[in-house]
Amino acid sequence: MNMLMLLLRNLARGPSTDAFPFGDTFTPERLRGRIRFDPELCTGCRMCAHVCAGDAIHFDETDEGLRFTLWHNTCTFCGLCEHYCQTKAIHLTDDWHLAHLQQDKYAMIEQGVVAPAACAECGGRMTAPVPALTAMAYRASNRRIEHLQTLCPDCRRKAGVKGGRS
Amino acid sequence: MTTYTIPVGPLHVALEEPMYFKVEVTGETIASVDINAGHVHRGVEYLTMQRNFYQNITLTERLCSLCSNSHPTTYCTALEAIAGIRIPERARYLRVIADEIKRVASNLFNVAIMAHIIGFDSLFMHVMETREVAQDVKETIFGNRMDLGANRIGGVRYDLDAKNQDYLSQQMERMKADLAEIVDIYRNNSMIALRTVGVGVLPHDKALEYAVVGPVARGSGVAYDVRSKAPYAAYDRLDVPVVTETGGDVRARALVRLREVQVAIDLIQQCLRDMPDGPIAIGGLPRIPAGEAIAKSEAPRGELIYYLRTDGSDKPERLKWRVPSYMNWDALHVMMEGNRISDIPLIVNSIDPCISCTER
Structure with missing residues (x-):
């Protein structure tokens, strides 16, 4: 391909740049x-x-x-x-x-x-588990899991020792 | 004939990056050249030892803009070797795609700058316009025009859905026709030939003696390419032709780069055809034990080597890399002698030097 032909073709095609800020620009x-x-x-x-x-x-x-x-x-x-x-x-x-x-x-x-959330057992301050995270950890939820989610780590350990009954 | 010493750099209108050349000339002919580096040393090797393994993925990617993907890929490969991680099959192909799209943009950038140095700015603009297709692909698939952010320890962190695969293959097809024209111009245009043929010659025996790598070696007929000599990622599953030229001059190196762009496009298409479905990374967070590993890859500028030693903590004990430009700088002594002063920028550009990699 001749360089001159290529330049003529590019000239006919017009500008390759976006008209930004006066027009839209490419944002994937x-x-x-x-x-x-x-x-x-x-x-x-x-x-x-x-x-x-x-x-x-x-x-x-x-x-x-x-x-x-x-x-x-x-x-x-x-x-x-x-x-x-x-x-x-x-x-x-x-x-x-x-x-x-x-x-x-x-x-x-x-x-x-x-x-922060308050622990359902002792009332202490805690970061509540996020449903999106428990959905990843457990295949399905049940009442026991839901209850444990309302407890702070200390009370959760105590509840765990008692077999989940509180 | 009178002999002069001309200092070029470290800050000079004709240099984009700081490097110091002490050029001895006889009349208009270069008698010898002395190269002095170290003007932009940033201490990145030490900095990597202060950052954890995750942070270093991002840090190594920012060593160099043009081969930015080769650094984290090689770093992650070294880490995976220490931890004994086998990355999923799909991740191997995705790593090749990321590497090759960077090669397309990097090589086109260098040959475009060559046209600019010659003063052929209409060709410079045309090649840069073609390169813009690769830039748009990077922005669309990875989210950034330069730093892809494609890698993680144990795989990659981007995936190609059907829509993106179609887009990628369309854009690659679009580049092919433009590229064929560009290769033809670089090979046959008389103005380019006048400035580049027989300029900055590195004979085959000197290429071996100076142990140059990448397109500089292949332009002098040395068929050395890490992708075929020591395949990593998915290169052993792909057909990787090693491109060589025999001229050893500025044009031969430019032609190697251009033909490698064509090979890169072909490799991306092979990947799109053969890539299996499946996970793109290992699950969970990896445990990195104490150990050491060497990983290498073919960056756009040539063989990139990483040495990594860990001590069981979450930071590298030592991370060292040897970049392709380091080997190629020295060959400038051979290339420049006997050439004219006006060809200095052209010869320097022909080794595609990366100062930010070399001096880190």
């Missing part, structure tokens, strides 16, 4: 962009923080519960946190609009608080 479904955290699904296992190469994910205990914080400016968008999250509480969305002003850099975070 699987794009790894802004991270969303769903506290309802989080079990507090902290595997996401363990696998995070950039140390972008932090957990801290607050009065309201276990607080998850992700710094988008430290994140590499590798997706390991989502991959290793058993209940998929972390999700990388296809939103790539992450440009922001310097003054907003500390606001580029994703935060969520996993609300």
